[in-house]
Amino acid sequence: MKFSSPLFAATLAGMVAADNPIVQTIYTADPAPLVHNGRIYLYTGHDEPGATTFVMKDWRVFSSVDMVNWQDHGSPMSLSTFSWADAQAWAGQTVLRNGKFYWYVPIRNRQTGGMAIGVGVSDSPTGPFKDALGKPLVENNEIDPTVFIDDDGQAYLYWGNPKLWYVKLNADMVSYSGGVNSATLTAAGFGPRSGNAQRPTTFEEGPWLYKRTGKYYMVFAASCCSEHIGWSTGPSATGPWTYGGVMMPTQGSSFTNHPGVIDYQGSSYFFYHNGALPGGGGYQRSVCVERFTYGSNGSIPVLNMSKDGAPQVGTLNPYVRQEAETIAWESGVQTEPCSEGGMNVLSINNGDYIKVKGVAFGTGAKSFSARVSSAASGGKIELRLGSASGTLVGTCSVSGTGGWQTWVSVNCTVTGATGTQDLFFRFTGGGGELFRFNWWQFGQ
Ligand SMILES: *[C@@H]1O[C@H](CO)[C@@H](O)[C@H](O)[C@H]1NC(C)=O
Ligand SMILES: *[C@@H]1O[C@H](CO)[C@@H](O)[C@H](O)[C@H]1NC(C)=O
Ligand SMILES: *[C@@H]1O[C@H](CO)[C@@H](O)[C@H](O)[C@H]1NC(C)=O
Numbered sequence: 151m152k153f154s155s156p157l158f159a160a161t162l163a164g165m166v167a168a169d170n171p172i173v174q175t176i177y178t179a180d181p182a183p184l185v186h187n188g189r190i191y192l193y194t195g196h197d198e199p200g201a202t203t204f205v206m207k208d209w210r211v212f213s214s215v216d217m218v219n220w221q222d223h224g225s226p227m228s229l230s231t232f233s234w235a236d237a238q239a240w241a242g243q244t245v246l247r248n249g250k251f252y253w254y255v256p257i258r259n260r261q262t263g264g265m266a267i268g269v270g271v272s273d274s275p276t277g278p279f280k281d282a283l284g285k286p287l288v289e290n291n292e293i294d295p296t297v298f299i300d301d302d303g304q305a306y307l308y309w310g311n312p313k314l315w316y317v318k319l320n321a322d323m324v325s326y327s328g329g330v331n332s333a334t335l336t337a338a339g340f341g342p343r344s345g346n347a348q349r350p351t352t353f354e355e356g357p358w359l360y361k362r363t364g365k366y367y368m369v370f371a372a373s374c375c376s377e378h379i380g381w382s383t384g385p386s387a388t389g390p391w392t393y394g395g396v397m398m399p400t401q402g403s404s405f406t407n408h409p410g411v412i413d414y415q416g417s418s419y420f421f422y423h424n425g426a427l428p429g430g431g432g433y434q435r436s437v438c439v440e441r442f443t444y445g446s447n448g449s450i451p452v453l454n455m456s457k458d459g460a461p462q463v464g465t466l467n468p469y470v471r472q473e474a475e476t477i478a479w480e481s482g483v484q485t486e487p488c489s490e491g492g493m494n495v496l497s498i499n500n501g502d503y504i505k506v507k508g509v510a511f512g513t514g515a516k517s518f519s520a521r522v523s524s525a526a527s528g529g530k531i532e533l534r535l536g537s538a539s540g541t542l543v544g545t546c547s548v549s550g551t552g553g554w555q556t557w558v559s560v561n562c563t564v565t566g567a568t569g570t571q572d573l574f575f576r577f578t579g580g581g582g583e584l585f586r587f588n589w590w591q592f593g594q
Contacts, residue, residue, distance in 0.1 A: 168479070169218050169459035169507070171426050171436030175477075175484050178210060179435040180241030180356070181410040181421035184251075184275065190214050190414055191275045192421070193244045193253065194437050196225070201433045206239040209255065211276050217419065217439060217460040218507045222475040222485045224493050226277020227253060227270045234285055235268060236260040241356060241408055244275070245297045245323075247305070251275050252282065252323045254307060256293035264291035267309055269324050282324045288317060290330065294371075294408075298359040298387060306387045308333070308368075311355030312348050316388065331388075339391035340382055343373060352380050352393075356408045359387065365448045367411070369397060375405040379422065381450045394450060398422060401455045405432045415463050417441050424455055465510035465570050469594060474520075474587035478507035478572075481538075488588055489555040490521070495587040496554070500529070503538040504575045504587075515567040517593035518544050523586045525554045529579020531587070533564060535571045543567040548585045557588055564592065 171178070177197035184191045192212045198205045208228035212220045229239050235257035242255030253270035266286035270279030288307075295309040297319070305319035307326070314333040317326035337343075340351035356371035365383050368391055372380035379398040382391040398407065402424030410421035421439050425431040440453050441460040466472070474495040475485045482502030488494035495504065520531055528548035534540045544564035551558050567573075577584060 168457035170438035170455070170457050171424070172218075172220050172439055172459065173212060173222070173437060174427060174480055175222065176210070177427065177430070177434045178212075178437040179206075179406075179423050180408045181423060181437040181439075182241070182243040183410045183412045183419070183421050184244050184246070185412055185414050186246060186275050188215065189275075190217070190412070191244070192220070192410075192437070193242065195239060195241060197434050199429060199434060204238065204240065204433060208239055209242065209253070213276070216463045216466065216508065217414070217441075218462045219466055219476050219478045221473050222477070222493050223276040224485065224487055226272065227255075227279040229257065231270060231279060232257055232268045232281050234260055235266075238265065240265075241294045243296050243358075243410075245299060245305075246275075247299060247321075247323050249273065250323075251277075251279070252297070253279055254287070254295035254297050256295060256309070259286060259289060262289065264289060265293050266291075267295050267307070271324075287324060288315075288326075288330060290315065294356045296357045296359045298361070300361065300387050304387070306359060308357045308359050310353075310357065312353075314353055314357060333389060333391070336391075337393075339389065339393055340370070341372065341380055341393040341395075349374075356406075358409045358411055360411060361387070362413070362444070363448060367450075369409040369411055369450075371407050371409065372396070373400075376400040377405065377407045379407055379409050383448065396452055397450050398453050398455065402426060403431055404435045406435070417460075417463075418444060419460055420453055422455070426455075426457070462508045465508045466506060468509050468511060468515060468573070468592040471589050471591045472506070473589050474504070474575075476506065477504050479505040490557055490588055492588075494523075496583070498529070498577045498584050498587060499582070500577065500579050500584065502577045505538075506573045506575075508570055509573040510570045511567045511592070512594075513568060515543075515564040515592040515594060517561060518546055518564050518590065519559055519561045519593065520546055520548075520590045521557050521559050521588040522548045523551045523554055523557045523588070524548055524584065525552065525556075526550060526583060526585070527580070529577060529584030532574075532576040532578060533567070534574040534576050535567065536574075537572075538574045538576050540574060541566065554586055567592070
């Protein structure tokens with residue numbers, strides 16, 4: 151999706167103080183965060199612009215160390231990863247075991263036409279992922295897998311809509327023992343719902359299972375439609391469950407919601423989705439995050455959706471190489487796979503910008519270097535502080551390089567960039583696409 155219309159650009163510019171939704175280059179949905187080696191990896195689905203149902207063809211990965219600047223890792227897994235599947239790249243979750251990342255996803259089985267759970271596997275959290283089995287792990291036409299490995303090494307895969315199912319995964323993570331089990335959905339366990347014989351409790355879909363300070367939590371999308379988020383706790387990974395209450399009321403112009411809960415650097419975070427981007431809604435969703443604090447008895451508070459999102463954890467170091475696709479907020483740009491590895495920013499037009507939040511310049515930057523390309527005649531990168539029209543501390547000129555993947559480094563002087571600042575790359579030039587942007591670094 152490209153917010154190229156003046157209306158979208160204006161709407162996005164008006165949202166610049168916000169950090170939610172955390173990705174603006176595309177629509178994202180169904181967040182599944184994973185903390186690994188001090189970094190948050192965020193696995194999401196991907197809604198298509200203009201779709202009038204859940205048209206979802208691939209999954210996406212983003213990562214961050216600070217909850218506000220998110221690096222785009224592109225799409226390391228898609229429908230084509232699974233030869234037996236033909237549609238519905240829906241809500242999954244990734245877990246690490248024995249050095250491999252297992253990504254459980256619901257997808258439509260081409261042969262049966264029903265929804266099944268497949269497993270992607272990779273040696274890296276950012277993929278690429280391949281089909282671990284070449285067939286479904288389980289299939290009963292229900293969706294939304296969540297995976298959890300208990301302290302004793304026993305792994306559980308839960309999924310379901312309208313029921314809640316689980317299997318005990320074997321240590322290989324791609325087979326299970328003890329058959330497919332149905333969790334007992336009681337009003338005491340998941341909150342009462344009236345008027346729906348098939349769904350006697352508020353549990354709807356999207357379970358998220360984890361353990362924290364000795365308690366097991368099942369957070370889930372509740373009621374329909376629109377959904378809210380509910381939570382339950384239990385003394386074991388198989389319950390029995392006790393309903394806790396509402397975590398997030400129905401809000402935010404998407405009739406679904408989907409939870410992902412983690413602890414990171416001493417705080418707790420809740421990932422969810424809504425329709426907050428321009429053009430957003432039930433089939434054009436966007437992932438957001440809030441920070442929260444558990445009650446002393448382990449209770450989960452009621453959270454509202456916000457535009458501010460979670461506060462930044464620490465600061466960003468501008469004196470090491472940073473990827474251009476590490477973005478707190480942007481207007482007008484997109485990302486694509488880069489011939490030099492990873493991703494680069496493209497679709498840079500006059501007036502577009504990228505915001506990088508909380509950049510720690512310290513006593514002052516003296517130079518700036520950027521890796522750029524242009525099959526056109528280039529343009530300029532203005533380095534501004536505080537806003538896209540804030541103090542100009544440097545300007546780097548980009549010339550044509552003869553190709554959109556023909557990369558060169560450019561370098562310019564910087565004055566007046568001290569302390570910790572929100573940094574804006576504001577792009578200027580003539581008409582059309584100006585240049586592409588792979589990475590950047592300041593010098594002291
Ligand atoms: C847990 O604490 C919350 C407030 O922090 C309170 O509302 C709730 O009733 C408590 N639950 C139990 C079971 O004590
Ligand atoms: C959430 O919003 C409601 C309604 O505006 C408000 O009463 C409540 O205090 C808010 N909760 C938090 C945690 O901000
Ligand atoms: C920019 O060029 C100068 C002079 O060659 C060099 O000292 C400086 O390290 C460069 N800056 C960056 C950020 O690479």
